[in-house]
Amino acid sequence: MSITNEDEFNEKTLQPILKRVCEDLGTNSAWDVKTELYKFLLYEPGCFFRLHRDTERIPNMFGTLVIQLPSKYTGATLSVRSPLDSSPEFASVFDMSKKSTTQIHYAAFYNDCLHEVTELEKGERCVLVYSLVGAKAKVPPIMKEKVPPIVKVSHQEASVLQSNRHPSDLPPQPANASVAKSIASVVAEWGAMGEPPADVPAPKPEEFMPEGKVE
Numbered sequence: 001m002s003i004t005n006e007d008e009f010n011e012k013t014l015q016p017i018l019k020r021v022c023e024d025l026g027t028n029s030a031w032d033v034k035t036e037l038y039k040f041l042l043y044e045p046g047c048f049f050r051l052h053r054d055t056e057r058i059p060n061m062f063g064t065l066v067i068q069l070p071s072k073y074t075g076a077t078l079s080v081r082s083p084l085d086s087s088p089e090f091a092s093v094f095d096m097s098k099k100s101t102t103q104i105h106y107a108a109f110y111n112d113c114l115h116e117v118t119e120l121e122k123g124e125r126c127v128l129v130y131s132l133v134g135a136k137a138k139v140p141p142i143m144k145e146k147v148p149p150i151v152k153v154s155h156q157e158a159s160v161l162q163s164n165r166h167p168s169d170l171p172p173q174p175a176n177a178s179v180a181k182s183i184a185s186v187v188a189e190w191g192a193m194g195e196p197p198a199d200v201p202a203p204k205p206e207e208f209m210p211e212g213k214v215e
Helices: 006-025 141-145 155-163 177-192
Strands: 031-043 049-052 061-068 072-075 078-081 092-094 105-110 114-117 120-136
Touching: 006 031, 006 061, 006 105, 031 061, 078 105
Parallel strands: none
Antiparallel strands: 031 120, 049 114, 061 105, 061 120, 072 120, 078 092, 078 114
């Protein structure tokens, strides 16, 4: 699929939307985010999407951007659930049918988010679906020169560190529910104790350094 006036659409519509999305997702400073057109969807009466998560369709994809073109319809409500709590009562609901014939609507979410679209009852809904692709923003040379190396590691350690990295450098996604609840319980327990202890023992090097010799 291709857009006839793609350059004009990108400049006047897509890029302003992407800028706002990056600000809202918190990826506007440390990440270079680009879009990759995935598909054009035409919803007709009876069309819907069941609850699902988007898979990583292309390398370094971390989210999805949905842009609804001017359409006249009823139904087809988008519902997005946080990975921290996927309960329906905590879902964010987007009814894009309001002023849908005169305005462009959009929504963006991380891959971790469950989402669904209810059945379209009447009319037609036109949607462009983009993959959000992230790469770490380049650091200006003058900043690189001012950042000294923290520590030198052996070849063995470098191999261990490399194997423990995230498979791709992507904007951080929300933690899963178990991690969030674990942190919350620790914070609550600490808060119940009043003031934190005055002397907190420092962790031993072997507790956070991989096996091997530091040169």
